């Protein structure tokens with residue numbers, strides 16, 4: 015038994031999406047670093063590397079299930095940000111999109127009764143809940159401290 019073609023296609027797209035996520039986090043990390051937000055940069059670097067492991071996991075699972083991953087062009091991530099709030103607003107919005115992508119895979123698995131991919135994707139569905147919560151939490155910190163104390167925000171991320 016081999017992976018369904020439609021599911022393979024979504025997993026293939028998800029490899030691209032996860033690589034885009036990695037680049038987005040790393041691009042934001044780079045901006046933070048040059049703008050002296052060292053804590054935020056460290057947090058974003060770490061998260062960017064984690065996104066790459068997601069891309070690997072999707073590819074390895076598809077291959078193990080007889081699927082093929084064909085690499086696609088990865089869209090260019092944002093490289094310029096108005097301020098630190100824009101960085102974390104963009105990240106939060108992006109994580110909402112990834113959640114929708116993973117949920118779509120889970121829904122298709124249910125439609126097509128694909129238990130193997132459904133089991134695989136559950137880990138990422140659960141992880142997205144955590145990632146969206148973290149993204150919102152970071153925005154909440156920013157809202158709480160307002161402009162007067164970006165230093166505390168940066169230190170908070172450095173300690174994570």
Ligand code: FEO
Pocket residue numbers: 032035065068109112145
């Ligand atoms: Fe791999 Fe943040 O999604």
